[in-house]
Amino acid sequence: MGMTQVTTLECTLCGAEYDPNQIIYTCPEHEGVKGILEVTYDYDAIDDAFDGDLGGPIASQWKYEAFLPVASDADIVTLNEGGTDLFDAPNLSEALGVETLVKDDGRNPTGCFKDRASAIAVTKAKHAGRDIITCASTGNAAASLSGYAARGGMDCRIFVPGDAPTGKLAQPLVYGADVLAVNGSYDEAYDLSVEVTEKYGWYNRNAAINPFQVEGKRTVGHELADQSIARGHVPDWVVFSMGDGCTIAGAWKGFKEFYDMGYVEGHPKMLGVQAEGASAIHDAFHDHDDVDDIAETLADSIAVGRPRNTVKACRALEQSGGTALLVSDDEILEAEKLLGSTEGIYSEPAGATPVAGVRTALDRGIIEQDETVVVVSTGFGLKDTKSAEKATGGVDRIDPEITEVERLYGTAAEAAADD
Template identity: 75%
Template structure:
């Protein structure tokens, strides 16, 4: 990996060999010293075909940017290359020029597939037979699928309240799914303990430095897809903070290399019951550590990538907002009703966030916005029913239909 120069601690500046399996800087307690992957961009520029024609078959178009060896066996299900769609009806309702980057179209239905492909590729290259993570559901499903694809054993730790629909996926993929009697944060802590005990490869995007690197391909794609019409804003929901950090890093890299001229401002959206990154960015004194939101994919009480997320918001000149669960459900229904896009609650949270940002004057009328939908609505059918309402029951006769729709 001659294009990867080092793993650096953003807190103390200590550097580590990128070929070793290491997650955090040992100079700091817990997981505060999450490492940053640094690159030789001259090497990357020489290897990358910068003919940005908008044809993106999958995220491995950007292999020159990804922290894998040239001879590595890539484990892929065709992740990335998701469409960016005009959303004029939604835009008219929100008062902005609207587009949607629908990453719910990834192989297991979630943006996390970008990171998981890199994780399983790295695990195989390191000679590990078992890969693990903690998850509220999406990372579990993603890791189960890619571990099966790569021939690795997969052991996943989930909290008690993880949606059953999301757990069906990793079970079908053959993963061991262990329900932890506690919160996501407790499941997460346990996954770190077993990693130390057994030497399994840990895919947790919150600490594994290579996971943000996989997620940054969504930023590369956004930069390429909007190179002639850079949006004023790109909007992500935030849980651990990895997706917005990766998206910004990828977009910024393309600008730094002069592949595109401009960069957008980033808007981070959190649920009111899990707002630690927002509270930190806004310099609030009281930061709760217990998550309470139906948007399980962003239900993180103690985000591990707060620093990287806040850096993305700051460097881009962006901002953050919080939205209620009711606003998230309303946004899920609005996105489906106006544009035919089915998003899980965390995937719909950016739409609620745009509405809030418009009300607060953060996003001005007529500005151009791209919202990144991070997960498909099939992940959480129960919340979708809460958002859209119940099925209307009728008798099997024409009269009931005429009564409902006739003049």
């Protein structure tokens, strides 16, 4: 059975339409992977089918199943992804100087935001009768897809850049995936994954070219709208880091759907944050002529030199009234430590990048101090412990003597006086 709520796949460049029930990744009217497709819906049909308790509990992203592009007879492959809490962050708010909330998507089953998309990918691949699924990844998508492929009983082949963090590569190996470390950049690994998809017919999960992957990611927008209803207030800003552009595009699409359907009053502005060494979407949004396709940043999850979803990301920023800005690697490391030390949330560098972005936006007057901000952390800190070590300076090593402790903290009497 088909997806009754999905109407077409529409090219974001030329508007050509394609059957959503076929496996097609990009519009063939454009060279390479430029013709990114948009999934369009019959929202009247969705409204009729959706019976979620808005403002109520969110057990997983499947609360919004009526919005998701899966066939009615598909066997859902899930690890209970989504449904992440929206935390008040009073200590972080005080440190930043603006009311800040944190949505910690590092709490997803494999430790990253990408689980929202991987559940859709494996569900659709199995429904299509495919046995092998693949993607290119800087690390998180590799771990995520591998876990869901294992859950769904599929073979998984992963392409990663040669400098991907070893912590992220351990996960897909444990999940039973074949991990192919490409001697080159993420973009080269990506291009190779597309080539093998065409040659071998493997199902490709790459979020930028597989039109249905953004659709899974948009559930974070649904959840933020739902949680705004519960709180009785829509945030002024929602802040994401940007790599390929899929995440912020999906989040905006999801929130906008709830706004357009009258489920929530108002919508936030989207702030997209990139590292200075990987600034392509920022540059495109601000109409810079010189767009560098070399990505150099310690935030490996957003180290993308040639983003494939720039069009959707820029549209999200423009439609929401938001903007894009850049932060340095040092600012990202400072933000990683700040988020952990103020709120007990351990994030990888890309997940802490939005916090660095809020600081910069406040300094530049983009965000006002009387506004409310949501930062979305997209990955758990154990994904990249080397960056955490850089952020903190490491441990204090001492001999097993009380005098060593006194050297650091003073005598017991002095410590009591300090308390």
